Amino acid sequence: EKGGYDYFMLKEIAEQPKAVADTLLGRIGTDGRLTLDELRMPASVLREVDKVVIVACGTAFHAGLIAKYVIEHWTRVPCEVEVASEFRYRDPIMNDRTLVIAISQSGETMDTLMAVRHAREQGAKVLAICNTNGSTIPRESDAVLYTHAGPEVAVASTKAFLTQLVACYLVALYLGQARGGRRDNEILTVIAQIGDAPKQVEQVLGTMEPVRALARSLADTHAVLFLGRHVGFPVALEGALKLKELAYMHAEGFAAGELKHGPIALIDDGLPVVVVVPSPRGRSILHDKIVSNIQEIRARGARTIVIAEEGDEAVVPYADHLVRIPATPTLLQPLVSTVPLQVFACELATAKGHEVDQPRNLAKSVTVE
Numbered sequence: 001e002k003g004g005y006d007y008f009m010l011k012e013i014a015e016q017p018k019a020v021a022d023t024l025l026g027r028i029g030t031d032g033r034l035t036l037d038e039l040r041m042p043a044s045v046l047r048e049v050d051k052v053v054i055v056a057c058g059t060a061f062h063a064g065l066i067a068k069y070v071i072e073h074w075t076r077v078p079c080e081v082e083v084a085s086e087f088r089y090r091d092p093i094m095n096d097r098t099l100v101i102a103i104s105q106s107g108e109t110m111d112t113l114m115a116v117r118h119a120r121e122q123g124a125k126v127l128a129i130c131n132t133n134g135s136t137i138p139r140e141s142d143a144v145l146y147t148h149a150g151p152e153v154a155v156a157s158t159k160a161f162l163t164q165l166v167a168c169y170l171v172a173l174y175l176g177q178a179r180g181g182r183r184d185n186e187i188l189t190v191i192a193q194i195g196d197a198p199k200q201v202e203q204v205l206g207t208m209e210p211v212r213a214l215a216r217s218l219a220d221t222h223a224v225l226f227l228g229r230h231v232g233f234p235v236a237l238e239g240a241l242k243l244k245e246l247a248y249m250h251a252e253g254f255a256a257g258e259l260k261h262g263p264i265a266l267i268d269d270g271l272p273v274v275v276v277v278p279s280p281r282g283r284s285i286l287h288d289k290i291v292s293n294i295q296e297i298r299a300r301g302a303r304t305i306v307i308a309e310e311g312d313e314a315v316v317p318y319a320d321h322l323v324r325i326p327a328t329p330t331l332l333q334p335l336v337s338t339v340p341l342q343v344f345a346c347e348l349a350t351a352k353g354h355e356v357d358q359p360r361n362l363a364k365s366v367t368v369e
């Protein structure tokens, strides 16, 4: 049932182009607009929403962090993201104009479920983004948008994450579309561009051999740092989480701009630092800033592993290892930039001799609070 792969995780990483395509399937109309009638949330309800709150755990929380950037950008509705286990204990402010989005692969995560219950008690509308048909979280929510990743067996989430991102993009674009406004044209352009994602993920998967070789060469390392900016910051957090859970290594993700406020003190001779570089096109200020960050850490001895778009030549002089990803609009970049980090963690853990599908101390679905 592993389809010829040694581990479910490898199989699930390879299935990502299809998982992404399946999650998009039937949701984009022939007129280029989104058709999410399945949500059964009328445009009038979506127009009234004045705050979005996302609750999730672990990898799903990272998808939520990325969703905040796109929701606020495309809809101009304020969005908060919180780990579900913290949410209800701080007496969060909600009412019937609050849209709570609960993201969960399994639909059974107790922390997320308790957050959903709390939100509904306060009168908020809850939309679940879930991969498991008929599981508890969608059953207890007002609406659900299913991800179509298929069953995810490996404890470390990979294809579910990419499809959660797709679902978050769809919800953000749909909310923007329903509300109308000055981002209308941009929304239509992005709906057209997101259709390229499966092909681009496939392209990344086809170029991973050097990443595997690099991961194997780092099997004796004790720590790896991950840096990103903007939507690349949650990608850095996700890369670090994968490495923690699979390779049992000290791995941290930071917003690159925070380096100088403390973490730069960690940089030591030979410390591997993975940097997720935003597109040099569009918001190039982000790009320029991260290039200086790479220079800063390299000057202090870091071994830089740079994930950058094809054609981005500015990073070349400062990259000890360069991983190319296809050019994408900045906001969609996580769909491709996450993939090398999954492969990196899986290979490094395998090189250490770990059981990648079933890491120690972890369960696929955490059904206790």
Ligand code: M6R
Pocket: 057, 058, 059, 060, 103, 104, 105, 106, 107, 108, 109, 112, 155, 156, 157, 158, 245, 364, 365, 366
């Ligand atoms: O089933 P869920 O999406 O609610 O699970 C949430 C987390 O437990 C899960 O993403 C966990 O962090 C993964 N092991 C990460 O790879």
